[in-house]
Amino acid sequence: MTNIAIIGLGLMGASFAKKLTRLNYNVYGIDVSQQTIGKAKELKIIVDGSTNPLDVISKCDTFIFCLYPTKILPWIEVYQNDIPKHSLLMDISGVKTNIVKPIQDVLREDLELLSIHPMCGRESRGIEFSDETIFKGSNFILVPTQKNKNETVEAVKELANKMEFGRICTLSIEEHDKMIGFLSQLTHVIAVSLMNTHDNAHLVEYTGDSFRDLTRIAKINEDLWTELFIMNKDILLDEINQFIDSISHFRDSLEQEDTQEMKRLFIQSTKRRDKFNKTDAKKR
Amino acid sequence: MTNIAIIGLGLMGASFAKKLTRLNYNVYGIDVSQQTIGKAKELKIIVDGSTNPLDVISKCDTFIFCLYPTKILPWIEVYQNDIPKHSLLMDISGVKTNIVKPIQDVLREDLELLSIHPMCGRESRGIEFSDETIFKGSNFILVPTQKNKNETVEAVKELANKMEFGRICTLSIEEHDKMIGFLSQLTHVIAVSLMNTHDNAHLVEYTGDSFRDLTRIAKINEDLWTELFIMNKDILLDEINQFIDSISHFRDSLEQEDTQEMKRLFIQSTKRRDKFNKTDAKKR
Incomplete structure (x- = not known):
């Protein structure tokens, strides 16, 4: 994990971008709104970004999906062929049963999806309300499946630690x-x-x-x-x-x-x- | 209102005693527990107190009932003949329909009951948890009936003000x-x-x-x-x-x-x- 793409720069995505930039990762932003990309650049929480995923995808090795749950699978179906080999994908959705399996069913063999749930939402929405402090002390849940490598799970736990999450734990999807x-x-x-x-x-x-x-x-x-x-x-x-x-x-x-x-x-x-x-x- | 009897020195009663003593009223305490009376004296939140109401009643002009709701009417039926003429009685119960009318039905003609609801409870119980700061900024509701004098309502509002309640307002029982x-x-x-x-x-x-x-x-x-x-x-x-x-x-x-x-x-x-x-x- 060096070059991280955040897909969806809403409250959660932009908060991730802020925190990961602060931790010296190269963060790239993808969002449907040009205005949001502009705002993210202005805030200096991404090194680059675009409304067109193809402008950004090839530079990244890690992809964090901060989209509405129903938008993730269609996005992956359209763009996964342009994702660099052996990249790591993570989604932060609040439910997992109907997210993880459908994605794993269509995912390119060399790509790995590790589903995570950072339990730190806010009532507000949008990049304006993003806040890098929301992670501190919050629960971070990993929801791995048999398809995940142990070393990936350990690496993501380490990332969660760096982000100052509180309790970091693992649960099955169910x-x-x-x-x-x-x-x-x-x-x-x-x-x-x-x-x-x-x-x-x-x-x-x-x-x-x-x-x-x-x-x-x-x-x-x-x-x-x-x-x-x-x-x-x-x-x-x-x-x-x-x-x-x-x-x-x-x-x-x-x-x-x-x-x-x-x-x-x-x-x-x-x-x-x-x-x-x-x-x-x-x-x- | 100069000499105020608090009947029931639990969390609420003892908090009243603390605050009213701090405001220089003479506060007397009545409680079924000798230990609680002792504790109240030790805390210097009453000038005197007793488990026997008759030891205290004659010295007071104002009576605040901080008892369990079902205990108020029986107490008044037993002791009202010893209450000094024209005294003011207040109860702080959280419901009013089945408190106010039954009391007013039996109350001596010269005594006045003005029902109040200081909205500042706590989860804990007992004098050890009493705290004079619980009133500050809380709602104070007066629930007067046709039997109450305007001047009494005004005097109690003034008392609530002195106790630093926030919003002070009047509602009907219903x-x-x-x-x-x-x-x-x-x-x-x-x-x-x-x-x-x-x-x-x-x-x-x-x-x-x-x-x-x-x-x-x-x-x-x-x-x-x-x-x-x-x-x-x-x-x-x-x-x-x-x-x-x-x-x-x-x-x-x-x-x-x-x-x-x-x-x-x-x-x-x-x-x-x-x-x-x-x-x-x-x-x-």
Whole structure:
């Protein structure tokens, strides 16, 4: 990894470009917007860039895809013949099942795809909001398959270390998508559904921290998240249904004034949440 | 208001005692625990206190009830005959419908109950966690009825000002309980139900900020919140049902891959959440 192409200079792609440039890699940028390429050059976070991938591809040995999930496979199908031999490809998508296998199925034999998930998104979008500090201390998940070489996995772990990620770990595709389905996607569905429960603008003035904390992620990039949810549909539907069962059970306990069961549920949630707290403490 | 009795020196009561002592009021403490009275004296946040209300009542003109909601009415029924004439009583309960009217129905004619809700709880309980800074910048809601004198309402607003509360406002009992049902109680039901969806301890290491923010309030005092929920049962059940409708609709849209509707829901939640953000900014 010396000459790294970033495909898609949105919030994440441009943040990668900033950080990797700071780490003295030669970073090249590819984006559909000429304005974004101009901005990236102005910010000096790429050595060169173009809206035409063919201007850049041949100079690079590593390709990081920071595109919308559905755009990655078509891009690879069109341009992979121009990618230098034995290059490394990485995608940063939030779901993996419907990304990794379809790409590996069509990928040129000498190219290697190692899927990664840097867990450090932001609510905003676009190069203007890029920020090289978002990686620091965040989780970095590698999602290798049998097609990946050990030395590649080790090299990418080293890169993540240099980028100052916090916990760096490895998950299978299935483990990754189940984890994301619960911890990230279900929580977003909940926040969005809470804001959509009814019009609540008249309550703004009375809002305390708990409601704000719970709904912060209801501000969402509708195009990206619709893609991510549909790509992880079966797992996410299962998680939503389990959650609806859980809250329906609470509702029934309240309806029947079953105070003993309500207390049991409170105690269980408190106990479970406590475990997550230790990590809170460690992180701070 | 010169000599103020705090009934119940838990987290909230003891925080009141600290702050009011700091503001040079004479604060008296009443608590069922002799140890708590001792601790309050040691902290010098009361001039005197006792486990026997009769030792203290006659010295006071203002009574702030920081008891569990179901304990207030029985306390008043037993001790109100010993309360000095024309005293002011305040309760700080998180719900009002089933607190205010039952008390006013039995209250001695010359006594006045003005119900208040200082919106600044904490997850912990007990005098050891009391903290006089919790009031600063928080919302303070007065819930007066026709039985309250204007001058009393004004005097209590002035007190809230001195205590450095942020927004000080007035709501009817019904408005208050609907607002609390949605903003506070429903959010707690959601956080608790999310933690209870399934065992999730193995996911601790992958947890990001969004899940932590959403579940922080799943750590809950089971005795207090069971009382509060049951006292506001009808309103809360209605809110839970509306939320279940909202998330079920989202689930159905995902199941049918109705991307147009999913995007509409994301855009609506983003727009609604934006309004809450302005207050974020103001507060910080």
